[in-house]
Amino acid sequence: MTERALTGLATDVVVFTITDHRLRVLLVQRSGEPFSGYWSLPGGMVPINEALDDCASRMLREKTGVHGVYLEQLYSFGRPERDPRGRVVSVSYYALVPPARLPSLPAESQRLAWKPVDALPELAFDHGDIIAMAHRRLAAKLEYSTIALQFMGERFTLSELQSVYETILGEQLDKRNFRKRVRNLPCIEDTGERFRAGKHRPARLFRVTRPDRVDIIK
Amino acid sequence: MTERALTGLATDVVVFTITDHRLRVLLVQRSGEPFSGYWSLPGGMVPINEALDDCASRMLREKTGVHGVYLEQLYSFGRPERDPRGRVVSVSYYALVPPARLPSLPAESQRLAWKPVDALPELAFDHGDIIAMAHRRLAAKLEYSTIALQFMGERFTLSELQSVYETILGEQLDKRNFRKRVRNLPCIEDTGERFRAGKHRPARLFRVTRPDRVDIIK
DNA sequence: AAAGTTAGTGTCGTTCGTACACTATGTCAA
DNA sequence: TTGACATAGTGTACGAACGACACTAACTTT
Structure with a gap:
């Protein structure tokens, strides 16, 4: 001892x-x-x-x-x-x-x-x-919060955000249900911009309106 | 200083x-x-x-x-x-x-x-x-948990339990909705007994099946 | 122009939360 | 014994949220 x-x-x-x-x-x-x-x-x-x-x-x-x-x-x-x-x-x-x-x-x-x-x-x-x-x-x-947005950069696509959820939770999420949840969060906002990467359709870019805040949902 | x-x-x-x-x-x-x-x-x-x-x-x-x-x-x-x-x-x-x-x-x-x-x-x-x-x-x-049961004694009525919720939350709850939520919790069990107090209908007495445990609901 | 790759979208059934009012059963007093 | 009183106990209907599920859109490359 x-x-x-x-x-x-x-x-x-x-x-x-x-x-x-x-x-x-x-x-x-x-x-x-x-x-x-x-x-x-x-x-x-x-x-x-x-x-x-x-x-x-x-x-x-x-x-x-x-x-x-x-x-x-x-x-x-x-x-x-x-x-x-x-x-x-x-x-x-x-x-x-x-x-x-x-x-x-x-x-x-x-x-x-x-x-x-x-x-x-x-x-x-x-x-x-x-x-x-x-x-x-x-x-x-x-x-029950918007904490995942703390991992996002200035602009991001919904697929990137979904990937953050999946990585942390260790499970796949349904794309349509995920987007439904996340699209009408008031703290996320569609910049009109698109992001092209690779040989496929470009993705919309979103922005966090209050990057410093983590809101409790519900 | x-x-x-x-x-x-x-x-x-x-x-x-x-x-x-x-x-x-x-x-x-x-x-x-x-x-x-x-x-x-x-x-x-x-x-x-x-x-x-x-x-x-x-x-x-x-x-x-x-x-x-x-x-x-x-x-x-x-x-x-x-x-x-x-x-x-x-x-x-x-x-x-x-x-x-x-x-x-x-x-x-x-x-x-x-x-x-x-x-x-x-x-x-x-x-x-x-x-x-x-x-x-x-x-x-x-x-989102059964923590309120920690305030209950050996046997208790649903009205007593509801009162605990109301006291902590500082607001009134609907009796029927409350009972719906709480009645089918697996950790609460109806003892056949009744409790008489005052000049009114006696209440059923319930028991916590695992008094030491606090379960997360949902 | 065809193949490849990711972006993006809607419906339906189920469950959950919530608003809401009356009957049941006991005691007590006249 | 009966009526007044006080709390126990119960069901329904609506809207919202959640989950399962498959195809079309748009761009690049060959």
Whole structure:
């Protein structure tokens, strides 16, 4: 049994993005003990004068350079044994980064990578539980909020949006029913424009009217 | 500006009950500074070796003697200025105590009281925010889970259950629609018994089949 | 001009939510 | 014993939302 002297408060952030039709999480490979070689969520200790939200936001910015994206507190994990070095309670958050705003990860650091949620490497601490809970929360929010729009860029097609839903839920959706649901959301608006890609009919481009807002539906 | 040296982790518990057709919260009147005379949630520092859930559960038991009731983590509040004495992050919980299990509060301590949520006294720290969030969460869960059953005793009438909904939501519900919804929940079962009270027709008594479980509906 | 590829659309049946008012069964008092 | 009182208990009809389901439209390439 390790000495239990240290005590601390950390934030960990589950940073989601979608690329290549897979939901991915930003992970850092640990170099020191404990869990050397294992992967962990970006996070760190909360400075004495920093709000929890600010700390999570800063963690995200320091690792990715991304700011101003959707960020929400998830849960606090506090099993005494979760960190073998001592008592560390983690206030966890999750963030959504649209693929269009993906930073190019610094090439030197192979220790930072976007790993698919359905094929995670070995994770340190209880970070597997944290990611699982974040994924559940995200999937649940798809059903009753407009949170999925946080993954979209400036303009997008309905097929792209549908693909986001399918990727997060892990199941196919009916195209006509999906469009029925989504077309009369007040926060989505048809720009008259079209988007051509490949040898087929071009798609209408849509825009989010209030990109910063996540509305609760119903 | 006060010295910001102290740092700590606390849990605070919003303990709900319903009596007299009002949703009530257990509050403690503070005697020392800061916020002397103000009311606050039962809570306290988390010991280094205690899990967060266990700590919240213990807080509840120490103040009320109640144990084994519904208890769920709510949110972590961590604005640096929330406690003027120093940095204290609060991992907040909420608990539901059925009126039937209400403890008789120790008569000596007038400092412990069940205050109606719609007429709260002056609250210390950010405890008003915590209670508001707990109330919102509870009301939201009424819609898509069987959480309201946590307020019921061993046997109960549908009118009593409806009253719980109405008290938490702060609005009247239609009796026939309510009964339609609730009658075919698999977790509610008609005991053949009747309950007579007053000079009117006696009501059927129901029972929860799995009192410990809260199911998600739909 | 034909083949390939994705975009885009409508109907029907079912279920769910909601609005709405009267009868049933007990107690109590005159 | 009977009538007044108080709460328990019940059904229907309408509109909205949801889910299953298959074909046509528009563009590119060869």
